Amino acid sequence: MYNIFKIIFTECFICESVLITVSVSVSGVHVLQEVNGCEWDDETEEVKGFVQFGYDGKDFLELDLKTFTWMALRPEAVIAKPIWDASKVGVGVVDYYKTAFTLIYPELLKKYVEYGRSFLLRTELPSVSLLQKTPSSPVSCLATGFYPHRASLVWRKDGEELHEEVDHGEILPNHDGTFQMSVDLKLSSVTPEDWTRYDCVFQLSGVKEEIITKLEKDRIRTNEGKSEIRG
Template identity: 80%
Template sequence: MYTECINLFCPAVKHSLKYIVTASSGLPDLPEFVVAAVVDENPLFYCDSSKKILELKHDWVKKVLENDPHQLEFYKRACFGWLPSYFKDTINGLKQRFNQSGGVHILQKMNGCEWDNETGEILGFNQFGYDGEDFISIDLKTETWIAPKPQAVTTKLRWDADKARMKYNQKYSTEFYPEWLKIYLAYGRSFLLRTELPSVSLLQKTPSSPVSCLATGFYPHRASLVWRKDGEELHEEVDHGEILPNHDGTFQMSVDLDLSSVTPEDWTRYDCVFQLSGVKEDIITKLEKDRIRTNWGTSEIILGKKK
């Protein structure tokens, strides 16, 4: 099923614009510097240090940049200006602080904003991670930086004292980024504000394995998938997977149910329920043996019925 939101303010959800910058050291087969922009987890553009072009993911993104020279210039500076060398120098400095002489090291930055289109609330963020752990992040309310590691304290003190830097972050996080986010949602309405319902399948590797309920092909990513018993959501004996992207821009997720202590007679008391933001009807798939696709037998995938 595919539907498009009639206007920008439907349904009431939080939207996000994120800029993800990744710099690496010690990985010869990968670019040393990469920038990506995403709206509601959908890629807008990508560039890296080995490609001197902005790789736009949609035609409507090109239209936005053609009509907004400020954005285009901002992205060119991020991809081809001083930022790549700045991140490279920063990694070298961090290696010294952490007493690291070689090996593989990753420095990441994620900044942007979230916008609640019902309340109008805007949340700006700007955070850095080093080698997979939080390094430093901004607190726009107190206008200070948070340093969870001793090695970040020097950076915190220097950046706290840099009022121009804080003003710059405030301006972009609370004014420019929300404005750009709304523009993207308007230009990319048919893609970003669409609704796609998934196919739901029950999978089992072996007779003793958990039964996995898999929902794939849904959009947006704001969704939930749970197992219920007698209509009550289960929290024990279940294992929730992460929401993952598909190659076509949709998403998938799964939740496993351990049936080792459940008798065959009680199977009919269980069902898997998928809920998608903005959609009133749930997709409910009952736990029945002939609905399960296995690696040890042959059976059809039967999609859950809407109730």
């Protein structure tokens, strides 16, 4: 395997010597930049990519990945091109990218796609809690720890979703990559004998089962006690 960092370091001196021949001042600090990328189609197995070098922030040379030859991107690079084509360093860089774009990069992309799918396509159900600051405060139904973020959380009465006397919060991210959301129910419109008619329902996209939390006093988390339902 080629040491690409050693190759790029050598190219800095090649660029400097080439630019001197075209009367471009190279005194002071200069920067050689490289950017490359690879695109892999998991259906056709087609691999596309690009390799480009810049000098002092300006495009300089680009490697044609079909012919694996250098293309000059500015006048000063016209002289550099045949030198890179013939030099051991230039040939070494080309050989490296032949291997990279046929073997190394596609295999890495396949692994990243596999890891990404297993992580991004997972589902995690939340814990659901009922919270209340004071006896006269709204009861907040909080669902936290779910993934993905496509989910709904509603209050229902007799199985029907409530649209009045409720306040929906936004879906917010947690520090671990999961999400949380809440919906408040104003108790001013709920009589004590009607509490059993209310429940909070969490539904995660792609999951059939709902998490249903009944509005009961012993389920409400306050300063005096806690209640939590795990998904």
